Amino acid sequence: MxxxxxxxxxxxxxxxxxxxxxxxxxxxxxxxxxxxxxxxxxxxxxxxxxxxxxxxxxxxxxxxxxxxxxxxxxxxxxxxxxxxxxxxxxxxxxxxxxxxxxxxxxxxxxxxxxxxxxxxxxxxxxxxxxxxxxxxxxxxxxxxxxxxxxxxxxxxxxxxxxxxxxxxxxxxxxxxxxxxxxxxxxxxxxxxxxxxxxxxxxxxxxxxxxxxxxxxxxxxxxxxxxxxxxxxxxxxxxxxxxxxxxxVYERPVNAFVARFMGHDNLYPVTARDGDTLTTPLGQLHVEQAGDGALLLIRPETLDLLPGDVGGPITCRLAWSSASTAAAMPNIAWRSVTSRCRPRSATADAIFPRSMSESPWRWRPTTSSPWQSEEGTWLIPTGSPPLAVRPWCASLATC
Amino acid sequence: MVRESRHLLMTVAPGASWIVFFLVLPSAYLMSVAFMSSGTYGLPEMPLSLESFRRLAGFGFLGWSPGNLYTLLRSLWQTLVATGLVVAIAYPIAYHISTCRARWRPIMLLAVVVPSWTNQVIRTFGWMNLLAPGTPLSSVAEALGLVAPNMGLYPSNFAVTLGLVYNFLPFMVLPLYAAFEKLDTAQVEAAQDLYASPLRAFRHAVFPQTLPGLLAGIVLVAIPAFGMYVIPELLGGGKGMMLGNLVANQFAGSANWPLGAAGAILMLIATFIGLFAMRRIGKRLGGGEEVVI
Known part of the structure; x- marks a missing residue:
């Protein structure tokens, strides 16, 4: 043997x-x-x-x-x-x-x-x-x-x-x-x-x-x-x-891949000047050259914290699990998903229901996620094939 | 407790009494008749004797004759051939129906079953007309030299086989179709994937899955075919007699009830031996799995 x-x-x-x-x-x-x-x-x-x-x-x-x-x-x-x-x-x-x-x-x-x-x-x-x-x-x-x-x-x-x-x-x-x-x-x-x-x-x-x-x-x-x-x-x-x-996870080539790999934070790019994007979250800096009409913000690079001090935007909580949370911002975007650290933010367990009424804010986990490729990814337009599916097509144009 | 036993009695009683009155008592009567002597009009009489079994074995007033033995062998042979042909014809039919578009399947099954809605005797008369001397089929057979001139295809052993196959085909198609319909094609694909040629994939992945249906069909065909009376009576002529006719004649024409009863017991024993053999074969082919017949 x-x-x-x-x-x-x-x-x-x-x-x-x-x-x-x-x-x-x-x-x-x-x-x-x-x-x-x-x-x-x-x-x-x-x-x-x-x-x-x-x-x-x-x-x-x-x-x-x-x-x-x-x-x-x-x-x-x-x-x-x-x-x-x-x-x-x-x-x-x-x-x-x-x-x-x-x-x-x-x-x-x-x-x-x-x-x-x-x-x-x-x-x-x-x-x-x-x-x-x-x-x-x-x-x-x-x-x-x-x-x-x-x-x-x-x-x-x-x-x-x-x-x-x-x-x-x-x-x-x-x-x-x-x-x-x-x-x-x-x-x-x-x-x-x-x-x-x-x-x-x-x-x-x-x-x-x-x-x-x-x-x-x-x-x-x-x-x-x-x-x-x-x-x-x-x-x-x-x-x-x-x-x-x-x-594939970090640099999806189109909205479908981004969605399928579990990304929810996809937003249309409305105003772009070179490598600076103007978004409801404020001015974002992208290092990625080339064309792109859809912005992906990686949830890992955001922390959701209670209180409305110090963040660019305040929001209300939509749902949360042990590690991620979605919140509804008071801006044009529908919802933003982010990593959450409930235990570090509040002594209590995960997001008491009453908390959903009070304001929350996002805080970048890295020093300046908005300023680097770490936090954002522009999904290129027109590159590899986007499947012809109604819901997918509408997603691409958001 | 009392209530429970009463409930038990009420639920079991109808079935049990049916079995007692229509199976156990008649069988017991038949058994006892077989061991009695034949009286004036063939009715059973005392004293007890083994005379009917002796006669069944072929010993008569003129010494031994092989007539009854031939009848037994003919019955077995006809059953074997007819069942084999039915399997050979029904297997592809059932497979084909199962691969048809779903909405065609009931129609095709209906086409298989519809003939059996007509009485068996009438259909057999139909075959007599089709196979008689001078009919197109007989003329073709004569032209090919398959039968002697002006003899026709009926009456003959061939006509009996044909009648049996025709009559029992639906009873094989239906259980086989049921087996094919729930065929797990993934197993067939797995066999192909594991280097089985199409033929071996059939042998190892399709056939075992259809085995229960096949065995059920064989039982449904072979047992009634073995005891068949109408078809050999009408299509077989004097030399096409089967065991069923031998038994029937003892209760009618050449009346001898004890001999008829002995013949019935012989058929019963032969059937049980056949069933037992089927179980063994099924068990072996099915990889030790119990095949319910």
Whole structure:
């Protein structure tokens, strides 16, 4: 068992972790060119997607339901055929290759375990279909079971497992085949919060240790932020932005991405003179050159404090949670979300209801957030595609 | 306590008495008749004897004859062939209906079921007219050399098989359709994703999911087909007789009630053996899962 996953897991060598049994298996790059996909007459799932995914990357497709992310994943798996465009995996054109001939495995959202087989037979399924000898199969199943820490689940029947256990089996069933690319279709969405964060950590551990290329689909921006090397935000069948989580979060290319990444503080720019903006909050200084019609103020750079002394503007509280609060300013803007430190501001617990009647003010958390890119971001106009959706279009013009 | 037991009695009594009066007592009567002697008009008489079983096994006044054995084998063979053909025809039909647009499905199911709204005897008479000598179908068969000239396709064992398949098709299509309709396609995709060719994906992901429906359909088809009376009577002629006809004749024409009762018991035993075998097969194919029949 010197070539076992567990042994490799111990020696911390990611490249060796895929085992000797499939020596030349390495993480694969993925290249998509001009993928189009349409369902029926007028449901456009993908409207021309170009994408390059690096070998060994944890890559996330993020977007609301119906944005085309699952369709894209299914095209990668070969379960769906693109109407137009090319797909390369590991430098090989696999556009026309059927799913059972691709070195790609999927963890399905519904897990799709075979209920008539035991856990062991579920794990061995892919190896059996590949024609591996029984001894080899059993050894690899035992290895993966140890690696994923399945313990005594291995002899259970699938219908005796909980959701979290099924999820792990589904992951193990795909991993045991040692594919070049692992596809994960919202694998954690059916689990409760605690189990979810636990499995997020687990997935990351597995991915880093095996050095496998992971393509992960989710609609949860927090999950995407936590796990990904890079994120592609999709909407309306188009890629809106690709980049590392921090980039996508801090420098969204359009209002949709900003909204989807959890930003609420988006305001139209009405008066701009070079790098100085005139806003209801006062004069703001932006260092970012170029065009821009929408101003983003990052909530982390604002503190909300009780009292109306010392802030540029007073406001009334709209809602608050443990860490953020929205307030209605007495100016033209609808609402401003900010970080709040209720405990430092008042000795009491989080925002007593009576407080919502009294005035509040914002205070910059850094010395001068208004004066730097730290606090604000001008969303460029006219740059990458903004999906054609009514609510989104209206947002862009606010 | 008293109230409870009274409630229990009231709820159980109708079903229980139905079973007692229409299953247990008649079966007991049938059993006892089988062990009696045949009287003047074929009615059961004392003393007790095993004569009817002896005759059922083929021992008559003129020594042993294989007639009854042939009838048994013919019944088994016809059941096997008809059920096999019904499965082969119904499986693609059920699959196809399940993949149709939702609003077409009820219509197509209706098309499968509607013929069975006509009485079985009438439909069988229809087949007699279609298969008789001189009809287009018979002429084609004669031209192809499949049957002797002027013999027609009916009466024959072939006509019986055809009649059975035609008659029982809906009973296979419906349970199979139910299985196909709730087919978990994700499992099929998972199989393909895990390197199963289309054929193996069918074998490992589609077939196991339809197995309960298939077994239910086989039971619904094979048991009534094995005991079928009307179709072999009308389409089979003298050489197409099945066990059901043998039993029926003992209570009517060549009256011998004890022999008929013995035949009925034989059918019952054969059916139970068949069901038991099905359970075993279902269990094996279903990966140890209990398949409810």
């Amino acid at each position: 010197s070539d076992s996953l567990t042994a490799d897991a111990k020696d911390e060598n990611p490249a060796a972790a895929t085992g000797r049994s499939a020596p030349s298996r390495e993480a694969s790059s993925i290249a998509l060119q001009g993928l189009h996909k349409r369902f029926g007459r007028d449901t456009v799932a993908l409207a021309g997607v170009d994408l390059a995914i690096e070998p060994g990357e944890f890559f996330t497709l993020l977007g609301p339901s119906g944005c085309g992310k699952t369709t894209l994943l299914r095209i990668l798996a070969g379960l769906e055929e693109a109407d137009r465009g090319r797909l390369q995996i590991g430098g090989r054109d696999v556009t026309e290759v059927p799913p059972h001939r691709r070195s790609v495995n999927t963890v399905f959202q519904s897990y799709a375990l075979f209920p008539h087989l035991s856990v062991r037979d579920n794990l061995a399924f892919g190896l059996k279909m590949q024609g591996l000898a029984v001894a080899e199969r059993e050894a690899r199943v035992a290895r993966i079971a140890e690696f994923i820490q399945l313990g005594d689940l291995i002899d259970r029947r699938v219908d005796q497992l909980s959701g979290g256990q099924r999820q792990r089996i589904a992951l193990a069933r795909a991993l045991v085949c040692e594919p070049d690319v692992l596809l994960l279709d919202e694998p954690l969405s059916a689990l409760d919060a605690g189990l979810r964060s636990q499995l997020q950590v687990e997935l990351l551990r597995v991915q880093k240790r095996l050095g496998m290329t992971f393509v992960f689909v989710t609609h949860d921006q927090q999950e995407a932020m936590v796990m990904s090397d890079r994120i592609a935000v999709l909407n309306g069948g188009l890629i809106q932005q690709v980049g590392p989580p921090r980039d």
